[in-house]
Amino acid sequence: MALLQLENVSVAYDQQYILKDFNLSIEKGHLISLLGPSGCGKTTTLRLIAGFLEATDGAFKFSGKDYTRVPINKRNFGFVFQSYALFPHLSVFDNVAFGLRQRKVKEDEIKKRVMNMLEIVNLGGFEKRFPQALSGGQKQRVAIARALVIEPDLLLFDEPLSNLDANLRVNMRVEIRRIQQELGITTVYVSHDQEECFSISDRVAVMNKGIIEQLDQPSVIFQYPKSEFVARFIGFNxxxxxxxxxxxxxxxxxxxxxxxxxxxxxxxxxxxxxxxxxxxxxxxxxxxxxxxxxxxxxxxxxxxxxxxxxxxxxxxxxxxxxxxxxxxxxxxxxxxxxxxxxxxxxxxxxx
Amino acid sequence: MKKRYLYLLLAPGLLFLTLFMIVPLILTVGSTLFKDGSFTFGIYLQFFKDSYFLDILGTTLLVSVATTLLCILIGFPVAYYLSMMPPRKKGILLALAIFPLLTSSVVRSFSWMIILGKNGLVNNVLIKLGIIHDPLSILYTPTAMIIGLVHLFLPLILITLVGVLESIDHDLVRAAQSLGASKLTAFRKIVIPLSIPGLIVGSILVFVGSLTAYTTPALLGGKKRVVATFLYQNAITLNDWQAASAIATIMMIITFIVIGLMNKAAAKFNPKG
Amino acid sequence: MKTKNPGLALFSFIVYLFLLGPLLIIAVTSFEPGTVLKFPPTGFSLKWYQNIFDVEMFMSTFKTSIIVSLLGNVIAILLGVPAAYALNRVTFRGKDTLNAVFLSPLLIPGIVLGFTLLKYVVITFHFPIYTSLLIGHTIIMLPFIIRVIGSSLANFDFAVEEAALSLGSSRLATFFKVVLPNIKSGIIASVLLAFLESFNNVDISLFMTGPGVSTLPIQMLTYVENYFDPTIAAISVLLMLITAVFMFVIERLLGLTYFTKQ
CATH class of the missing domain: 2.40.50.140 (Nucleic acid-binding proteins)
Known part of the structure; x- marks a missing residue:
């Protein structure tokens, strides 16, 4: 039984469908990537799962429960943004502690968990800094720590590495894969970079115009693209x-x-x-x-x-x-x- | 975000403006169109036959056009000069230009009463220098109004133009020069066309501002009336509500026509097509 | 690019003299000891500053001006901040129109606004003059709140807000905990600008005078029409000091470039 299921979901803006009768299911513990050119609906799918937008039709099931109408702040999903979206007025510690404070965790427990999480993302000693004083890579680690510390039921990444330079991107994706596997957390990852998706995913969904063209293991997609679109996208020209x-x-x-x-x-x-x-x-x-x-x-x-x-x-x-x-x-x-x-x-x- | 939250956030402000601004404005305009229960343009026909009103309207338009032209002619070179300054110096000079803008119009018009009056600075200096024997009457003339209004609105056009001129890439001028244009030609063919939208926005602000200004004409214009002071006189001194409403309507119509025409011009002269 | 153009520099200098000279002259003449304003002054005296505090009308209208500007500001903030948020947070049909409606008090002649308020709000609907004065000032402050806070919000990354929501914070709590602290300087600047606009307003207050109700600029206007002693010059100096302090704060919060980017 899949952990997450989107069933015949549609999303429309101004009568224009971005997703129509869209289906996706994800197994527990997997990292699945949504890959495709801009405008293919991958970010919409992610934001739909997160709860930032509502489906006009269809259902979203999570752990067997209907999540379609559950508001964002009650979903307990961690979201990592492309722009990092760190709270500019809060220190690294307070950024990471934000979610725990919402959950009324005791301060000494918060301290323990935040510091532990900062260790995991290799940012021990940075807790007093403010976001402006961090490099892009460090900001992204804070954003990941902030999303992970609440022990989310699902982790969502929206093009997390696209603002980093090439070398850092490779390091960070290894990091992300390591942390994800260590914690065994189910993850949905959105990117337009095929190498990035192929290197960290258990499954890759190649999307085009609001539908999934192919959902498979990276190596299968790489060797046997199902459609001309997928073939072109991964370099068969x-x-x-x-x-x-x-x-x-x-x-x-x-x-x-x-x-x-x-x-x-x-x-x-x-x-x-x-x-x-x-x-x-x-x-x-x-x-x-x-x-x-x-x-x-x-x-x-x-x-x-x-x-x-x-x-x-x-x-x-x-x-x-x-x-x-x-x-x-x-x-x-x-x-x-x-x-x-x-x-x-x-x-x-x-x- | 859900639509109903959105409307909930906008509703209080919209309701406030509707009740206290939009409805009174509509009622004002409407009241001028009915006499004894029947629809008529009579009051406007009367106004536009009345030479006293036409004289006031003429003075107002003349003063506004003169103010706008002077502001552009004076403001453009200074704004250009400011836009070339190193940031720190530019900041200080801009602050000095903004300061009068945030100062009360009563204070600023009053200062010109001291300067332009019979015993004012200008007359004293001119008499001391022997250029004139009897003091000139500058105060309480359209000229005094124009001086006061230019003083009032020059900062506005300065900051608008500095904003526009700063956004013009200096490499464009260098590129034009590298293609053989002289400094003056580069200025004429690159800087001026690209600043036209800003000039038009600035002109709207100055023209509409002058057209509807009350304080400066009231203090510096003497017996010479403009539309704004005429409106006040009709409403408060003469208690002629219908006439005042009609003047208010005429002011709004002229304002909207000017804004509309200028925006059209801005679209037409937009060098970026 | 630098231009070494002495003609342009001289011209600019003269223009600045034209802009600031009159204000300087007011400041100097405020120290005139005689009863008639003169430039240059015949001596040095602070007695006209003393006179401000002795003339009851100045003190009472000053109080009215402060109360109206402050209270109007609070109302404008309460009405304007939610609207500015809605106008910048999401795109929806009719957004441009609504934005134009909120900014329209800037375009409608103030004298017309004042007149219609008097005619309908005061006379037809029997609102007290003091209340109407407050309403009028709130109307002209709203566009400043909408515009300045709007530009702060336009620079705000709303992903930050979504981050807070995804971490379990409610919408309202998110606004106060995350959005507000990050547009703080915009709010303060808009409050100061709106305050100056309201405090210096003549066009609306002109029509909203009645028994015991008038604002300082209107009182000054009436005074100037009847007397020509240096009291007004002295008040002007005090007002300019307030303006200077406000400008300093705004510069600290937004930078002066704010003014050129409208």
Missing amino acids: NFIHFDERDSEGSFFTLRKGNYHFHAAKADGMPVTMKGAIRPDDLIAGTLQEINPGDNVLTGKVKVSTYLGRSYQYVVDTPLGEFTVNQEMQQPYANGQEIRLLFPSDKLVLVE
Whole structure:
């Protein structure tokens, strides 16, 4: 039985639906990420769970109870904001103690729990400082401590790392994952950064236009995106629309015009006519290096870009343009004829 | 937040303004349109045929236009000068400009009575220097009103323009110069067009302020009346409520027309399209 | 960018002389020992300052002015703060219109407001003059409260409020514990600005005079029309001192840039 369930939830502003008949369920102890471009409804979903906005339709169940009409301040969820939202007029200690004071915890108990929590987020000794005197990373730790100290039933993160610089972001996401696992707390995490989501989540929900396109383990999404949207979002930008498909043992055989391809079958992979492959997974070679045959296209280099570790080529083929990344010493010249190999275990079918 | 909380928060203030401002205003306007129970524009037709009223209206408009133009002509260069100042110095100079703005209009108009009067500073100096023999009568003329009103409203246009000029990126002027424009051309083609919206906002404030000012014309204008003093005279001295209501309505209509036209102009001349 | 333009500097200097000179002249003439205002003064005396306290009308109207400005301010705060909060906290249809309604006392000529208050609130609906005076001053103070507190709230990160709610605080408690402490300086500044606006007001008070009711600026106006002794100059100096103190406080709270960013 899932800990949290959104059932056919709709949210609308001015007659415009942001979420419509939306469903989501989350297991206890999991960290689930909502990933998607801005405007996909991920933040709305999070704010709905938190209680900052009310659904126009549908139900929100938590621990088997109906939470749809429970006000925010009675939900006991911890929320970590993108802007940190620390109380500017209170010290670090008082910020973290705020929730406990609402719960009428005794002062000596508050002191113990706040100090303990500040240790957990590596901010021991900072309790007397005010938010203005903290760096972005420290502010975020205070915000996390403040949300955790009330021992919330659910922890919610709204793009918590997007205001931090790149290095700090990597450190903080390791931190967040460590704390979440240590305390075993169920967490919903919203971000538009796929690397961030993939690295810390048990499950990732890729959202688009108010619906979940795919909800799976990060590695599954990474290898087998279900839809073209998910595929594009995680970097598959080569697509082929096939004319014909057949099933042969553990492979699909596919045809587009006079060109034939094989794609390895996988659990849960949709059976469609649309193939997708990442630029990193395509293999480029000279006419001598790759022989013509199945899963091979011949084309001309149209654009060549130096990426540092590799070269990126846009190759014009009879089936359209394909982008390929290849590590090599000497780049191909513009206009040079080369061949592209589509490894059958990397070519996937998407909706 | 739920809508009903929202209306609950707005309701007391709205109710207050409706009861004590909007309803009286509507009743005032309405009362001018009915005579003996029938609808009529008669009182306005009378007003606009009355040369005494037209003279007052003319003086008011003349004084307001002159005040507005003078404020812009004097205010713009000074505001430009202020906007170029280093922050500390600018802060002090701004404070000195804001100080008169927050000082009572009675005090400020009174100061001009001391300066412009028959035995005032200006006449004393001019006589001592031998430029004139008999004191000039400046006080109690439209000129005195204009001087007093410029003094009253100049700070307003100064702070509005400094705000606008500060927001103009100085790199724009440098860019224009790097493209071959002289300093003056850069000023004319970059700074002035970008400050037009601010100039218009400032002009609205000054023009409407002058149009409806009471204290300064009352103290410096002598027997020369403007619309505001005429309204007061009709209401309090003559107890002619209908005439006073009509004057109030005319003042509001002119104010709204001016604001409307200026806002239109602001939209039209907005250099950012 | 620096401009070294001596012509512009000189022009600006003259304009500042024009702005501040008259106030300085008032200050100097207030020490005149004779019965007629003169510049330059013929000597030094504080007797006209003494006179302020001897003229009963100045003291009583001063008291009225203070009471009306303070009480009106309290009412304007009670009406204006919730409205400013609602206008800045959420977006809703008709918000711009409502905002315009709350700011409209700034645009409607004060003399018209004063007149309509007299005609309808006092005469037609028989409100006492003192009450009507208070109502009029509350009306003109409201836009200052709405605007200054509104700009404080516009800079306030409402996520902070949501944080307090998510930690278990109720809406009302959150407003007092989290929102109010963070817009404190805006509130104080708006109170001071509104106070000055009300205390210096002539247009409305002009119509709200009656037996035993009048404000200081109206009393000064009447006095100036009849006498030309330095008492008014002396009062002016005291009023300017109050203004200077208020400005100093506002500058500390909001910075002077507040004035250029309207």
